[in-house]
Amino acid sequence: MGIADETINRGEVVQGFGSYFNGIKRMRMDMNLIKTQNLTHFPFILILEQSKTEALLEEFLLKNASMEVDRQCELISFIELNDKDNLIECVIKDYRSNTEGKLIKIHTKFLCGCDGAHSKVRQNLQLSFSGNTYEETLYVLDCHLKFMDTTETESLLDDAQFNLTKSGLCLLFPLKGHNMDNRWRVIGTVPHELLNSSKQLQFEDIAPDFSRRIQRNIELYDPLWLSIYRTHHRYADRFYIEKKYFLLGDAAHIHSPVGGQGMNTGLQDAFNLAWKLAYTIQGKTVDKDKLLQTYNDERIEVAKNLVQSTDRVFSLMTSRHWFFSFFRLKILPYILQYIVFPIISCISPVREAVFKRISMIGIHYRQSQLSMNSNKNNVQAGDRLPYVYTHPEILLSSTDNNVEDDSRRYFHLLVLLTSKSNSKKSFHFVKFIEENYSHLIKLHEFEYSEATKEIFRVYDVNRNSNGGVFLVRPDLHIAYCSTTFDIQHFNTYFSAYFLHKSD
Template sequence: MPGNPKVLISGAGPVGLTLANELVRHGIPVRIVDKAAQRTDKSKALVLWSRTLELFDAAGYVQGFLSAGLQAHGAQISTGKQIVARIAFDLIDSRFAYALMIPQSETERILEERLAAAGVTVERTVGLSGFTDRGDSVEAVLTGASGDSETIQADWLVGCDGAHSAVRHGLGLAFEGSTLQSHWALADGHVTGLDRQDHLHIFWHRDGILAFFPIVGDRWRVIADLGPAADGELHPDPTLGEINALMAHRGSPAIAMTDPVWLAAFRINERKVKEYSRGRVFLAGDAAHIHSPAGGQGMNTGMQDAFNLAWKLALVIEGAAKPALLDSYSRERSAVGDLVLKNAGRLTELATLRNPLLQDIRNTVLRFAAGFPQIQHKVADQLGEMDIGYPDSPLTAASGPVANGPKAGERWPHRLAEGPGGCRFTALGLPDPVAGLAAKFPNLVTMGPACDPIDAKTLRLIRPDGYVGFTGGPQDTARAEAYLAALEA
């Protein structure tokens, strides 16, 4: 038996695997269990956005995803007869200015193989059947496929176990929200008749939306709404003939699918918990929030939950930071979850308008707005999750105006990898105050690279997840020390 870990992770989807990899990278012993016998073989969540790629890059293992994925450089929205708008992903303010299209099955494979190379194996057909927060540890009961149970002690428990999370149920947290009153169809197969292989193609037809997302080669994901649904009503999975008829009617008779890999009908849920943690137990990913697939941000948001939580757990477990640091996780990520839920809901509402007059108004307004580069840029950054920040976090502090560059709470745009396992703040600014902070707080701070002369006028502390925690002038060293002293164990 692997024994008692520092962190027990329930759920080995993309979010759980990301969290496990990050904790192991920081030197934290983990166990990760999943009741499924094997990882998914479906394409499911299909895109890694720019901000997620930046985080994997800073962690040192983005290349595996880049090698397995397809870069999509834009999206085209049309009525089937005329172009409504084109969105250029090249405008995303990132070194990864594109959407990386990669099936979830591949994402999980890459993460699981990396974890195995680090000596941690996902324990399959093992489910979390119960847990108790003892105050100084979590007692958890793991049950295998044979029915045999094992009781273990972990310092912390994280539920990455999806929309039907056993951890969330165990905490008794309400999953507030609703199921949209509409049916949807999904098809994953080989498609001909689309002329831009590196673009998303979205058709806003009078009768409903039809959307195409490239995967690899001539393989595409197709999504279409099928109209209103009653409470509890289930729609049968579509046939290939029905999908081809939808594509011909809403898109073009030239578009056709063969050899489908996956055909399914689904409903859209929009739900979220208010609290992402309670005591020594945390929620991340779909266990905490589920959204419309519009924008493709659900998995990315969950992975960013994992990055946010991992460095905080690592610093607390190592004894470098006070346990109170972990209180910031729920506050920060719940606010992000609210934002993503709202944005995805708005996109879905726009795409599924049924009134012809409202459709014409929508199309006219979007066609006009898309002509402004600044609006294009804003939309691209929102899709890439580059606009996410933590302005209201307890970890965000500023002293006076910033001479140049990001403010406290905003993303730091440059790669600042400390090296394998590193999870300290990076101090940036003039050499003397930066060196002083690194010397006084060696377990929390490392010196960053030299800044350009303008940036050097600002003293910054960059969090391990690439967000600015503190900003001030060179004279604000005492305030920076107070900021770090409040975190230090």
């Protein structure tokens, strides 16, 4: 989207993640270990408050599409009109010019429910939202922190920190400028003894005993805001309904916030759906439904996996059962310190797998109908486009500051040619794409050389092979891979979804 630089600029880059059990530091994950592996242009944890992320996206929308998010309009109800266009009629209460709210009607072909965990769209469609509510209550607090742990050096206080004691779980995240003003975000489980109180929990209830509870010496002062909430793990049974409704974000799936992946998953939903919806509305697809159905199939799998995996971790970390409590405080620290941490530090593929999971760059759609391989190698259709450190422009917007950049509206075909490639076959393949699909696909050819050899290594194309083609979707997942340059194979796949130039 071209907003990476500004996003980093507004957030806090964290170089490590420390884990403390009963106040003792058992391991520190150093992000420098990831840097050397060239998995991403961004090998660090970025802490950016959700409000700032939303502001960035709203600025982007205004700058690129001259649109604003209307926060003063509420969806009240919707019905299907059963007219020839099969439109939905939405009743909106508009508070922009009238504090009482004025009722207006909007007619639309599609309705996207991005309306949070209590989604009216989901409820009106009577979709199930199965799962559970956790026993634990959490607090999220922005305040100032003074570290008085004597063993810490200053640089390590830039780390995000995970703390587990018998009083519960607590995460500390440094906020932008924290080394000047000591501002941190604190997320923790509300101590059980405070839960029974009938009055609303205050900063003054949490702060005085904080050090004792996490068994460290940290003073909390000058709170900025505090919120208390129950957390759930649930997902809807469908994300695409009756060929016209979609659920995205918390409306579709919610889980424990401990992994910090809720908003990120909602943004991925939007990124997955946006181009499919645009292509369908613009009449670029063969069928009005087939491409949109892949939104449901691809994203529901991601949501299920995320809800289940965060549930396992959160339950293990918070369960009140004596065995889990014993395990996480008496056994887990040693497993992490003496087994997990040495393995992650020394064995690069394990480290890579862990990083891909936590950063979510490992999410793939290999099982999707939209993913097609002519053969299988390490990089497959459905994978996120791999990062090539010598050629970051393949993945990133080439013009990070250019709002006119429209490359994300297209598919991109990467053609990797070696000295063994059948030049006649590859020439005809490229010509076929240009003649039939240049309105949808941009071509990029790379010949094997000293300068491009890293691309071939990352894409697992041997210099002594015939080469390969990789079709990349507008949302940067690979749609199609082949080493055969077979026009018919490609056309059978692509024309099942997308129209030829001449259609």
